[in-house]
Amino acid sequence: MAISQRIFVDAIRKYCAGHGITIEVRSDGWLVVMQRGSQRRHAFGYDLGLNSAVAHRIANDKAATSEVLALAGLASVPHSLFLNPRLHDHVPPSGSWEVMLALLAEHRAGVVVKPNEGTSGRSVFLARSQPKLELAVNRIFASHASLAISPYLDIAHEIRVVLLDEEPLVVYGKNRPSVVGDGERSLLELAIAATSAERRAAVLRGMTDDLDKHELDAIVPAGERRMLNWRHNLDAGSRPMLLRQGEIRDTCIALAAKAASTIGIRFASVDVVSVDGRWLVLEINSGVMMEGLGRLHPELAYAAYEAALDKVFAAPST
Known part of the structure; x- marks a missing residue:
């Protein structure tokens, strides 16, 4: 899909057409x-201009978001910042590798390595060994100025809350793809059979990034359920599921609103995760991207952008 055909751009076109606003794309x-x-x-991008420059920069920086939320006492997933060695003037004289190894040793389940700035789950790696950590770090530093390392957590649920001035516009969960073994077919064969053509590329890409050939070709025992991806990103094959009214939805909204208020952001999507029965803020996204949700529920995506654009044009010119 061309960038100019995104739901984001289409929503702006429709809004402008209905409100007497000229538009240039x-x-x-x-x-x-x-x-x-x-x-x-x-x-610009997925930013409608409602957020201050500082709030946008904090939200776009995973380590900075983690620090600000921690200082405010909000439950969140910690992210540690590491600068690319090319920025040697700003890197500690002792370097970063030993600190990275210490984080890996501290978190026996593994660590997640990702670009410190960025969205959509791209270049996100799970490292459970020193060679995997080294590979992930080298891949990210090949194209990014910094990375963030967080502990790998056994996330039961990941919920996205789209907020406008701390009010929820859309709340949905991200359901990871899974298969049930039949005792005859391999994990890869089951995944191909269970995945629709439109989602297959995303699902298989996530699997091949994380699993070796032996794991992909292994027969899955009958009745055993296997997740096809540890990531919850829609771009990795997860499906959005709208959350019904109830305690979980209310809890996620309240935590997301506190996180947004803490960094002073107006229009954002906040990812909240459940780990061992506890809800934590994973990250805050200043650019509100709803392409995955919009494919199933376009009316919700359009309504959210319309509400934000109402605020954009209600504000006086500066």
């Missing part, structure tokens, strides 16, 4: 210029 959809009378507004 440039840079293949990355830049959108909107004007109504003297009001001139811009959208």
Whole structure:
């Protein structure tokens, strides 16, 4: 799908058409210029311009978000920052490798290594050994200025809350793909058979990134359920499931709203995870991307962007 055909851009087009706003889509959809009378507004990437520069920068920095939330006493997943050795003027004289190894030794279940800035679960690796950690670090530093390391957690549920001024617009869970063994077929064969053509590439990409050939070719015992990916990202094959009214939904909304308030962000999606019965903030996304949700529930994505755009054009020009 071309960038200019994203639901985000389409939602802006529809809003502008219905509110007498002229629109120019440039840079293949990355830049959108909107004007109504003297009001001139811009959208860039997935950012509609409601958030302050500082709130945007904190949310876009996983380690900074973790630090701010921890200082405020909010339950969150810790992320440790490491700078690319190319930025040697800012790297401690002792280097970072020993600290990374110490984190790996501390968290016996493994660590998650990811770009410190970025979305969609790209270049996110699970490392349970020193060679895997070294490989992940080298891959990320090949194209990023920094990375973040967090403990690998056995996440039971991951919930995304899209907020506008601390009010929930959309709340949904991310259901990871899984298969049940029949005692005859391999994990890879089961995955191919159980996955639709449109989701197959994403699901298989996540599997082959994490599993070796032996694991993929191993026969899954009859009746045994296997998750196909440890990640919950929609881009990795998970499916969005709307959360019904209830205690879990209320708990996630309350925690997400506190997190958004803590960093002072207005329009954002907050990922909240359940670990051993405890809810934690995983990350905050300043750019609200709803492409995966929009494929199943386009009306919710359009309504969320419309509510945000109402706020954009309600604000006085600056």
